[in-house]
Amino acid sequence: MKISVVVTTYNRPQALCLVLRALLSQDQPPFEIVVADDGSGDPTRQAIRQMTRDADIPIRHLWQTDDGFRAASARNMAVAAAQGELIVFLDGDCIPRPDFIAQHARLAQVGWFVAGSRLLLAPALTQKAEDQQWPLHQWGRGTWWLQTWKGQTNRWLPLLNLPGHAWRRRQPEHWQSARTCNMAVWRSDLVAVNGFDESYQGWGHEGADLAVRLIRHGVHYKNGRFALTVLHLWHAENDRSHLPENLARLDAILNGTHTQAPLGLAQHSPASIEQAMQIDA
Numbered sequence: 001m002k003i004s005v006v007v008t009t010y011n012r013p014q015a016l017c018l019v020l021r022a023l024l025s026q027d028q029p030p031f032e033i034v035v036a037d038d039g040s041g042d043p044t045r046q047a048i049r050q051m052t053r054d055a056d057i058p059i060r061h062l063w064q065t066d067d068g069f070r071a072a073s074a075r076n077m078a079v080a081a082a083q084g085e086l087i088v089f090l091d092g093d094c095i096p097r098p099d100f101i102a103q104h105a106r107l108a109q110v111g112w113f114v115a116g117s118r119l120l121l122a123p124a125l126t127q128k129a130e131d132q133q134w135p136l137h138q139w140g141r142g143t144w145w146l147q148t149w150k151g152q153t154n155r156w157l158p159l160l161n162l163p164g165h166a167w168r169r170r171q172p173e174h175w176q177s178a179r180t181c182n183m184a185v186w187r188s189d190l191v192a193v194n195g196f197d198e199s200y201q202g203w204g205h206e207g208a209d210l211a212v213r214l215i216r217h218g219v220h221y222k223n224g225r226f227a228l229t230v231l232h233l234w235h236a237e238n239d240r241s242h243l244p245e246n247l248a249r250l251d252a253i254l255n256g257t258h259t260q261a262p263l264g265l266a267q268h269s270p271a272s273i274e275q276a277m278q279i280d281a
Helices: 013-024 042-053 071-081 100-107 123-132 141-149 187-192 206-217 243-254 270-279
Strands: 003-009 032-037 059-063 086-091 112-115 117-120 182-186 220-223 229-232
Touching: 003 013, 003 071, 003 100, 013 032, 013 042, 013 086, 013 100, 013 123, 032 071, 042 059, 059 071, 059 270, 071 270, 086 100, 086 187, 112 206, 182 187, 182 206, 187 206, 206 220, 206 243
Parallel strands: 003 032, 003 086, 032 059, 112 220, 117 229
Antiparallel strands: 086 182, 112 182
């Protein structure tokens, strides 16, 4: 099984480097990493080039113009370029632990998508980690317990690993737990529902929209908690001026019947992907 990791990013090269180093240090490396860049400037481009030179697996950088928060479009662009059978979505400020890819491979199941959880880091710890490029992915549970005691994380228990599969499938239609900062979907299922709906502009709910349409298509939710916890670097709250419009779109999906994104994956042709790759050349 080939696993492609799609990492979204926007003008945060220090955080992105922490994420890429963690992916390159996995116990079971992914087939490829595709950086879905929502219009970052040259520092991000230079950081990715440096990481690519030192990488043992392919890192591809796809860039789109900076025209507001367009995560859905960036992710669709990356999915269109990805060659793996399983697409793992990860945000460029969410650091995976060493067994992240191995756990996704273990939990992958035809007919299901898997969503994991997050450990939120405080501003002070985030700043030091980014400035000094601390290898947070290598820290053990004892170190994280101490950071939680110091108030530098919001919780500790998600770092525990629980065995079994049956309990993870108890809420197959629970779309509310789907977060695209840490989520795996079969590429064939993404194609079947036309990927993310790019009508969502600005922050909010494009991931929930995808989850609802996947479930309606017959692809169920599988709980990845206590196996797939990423370390979420702190950031200021995103601009939520588009949230009312996005909530209205999500409400329409919940009250509708369709599974296809009206503006989605199908519009990203090989020619448009080639153009996105050439921009980074």
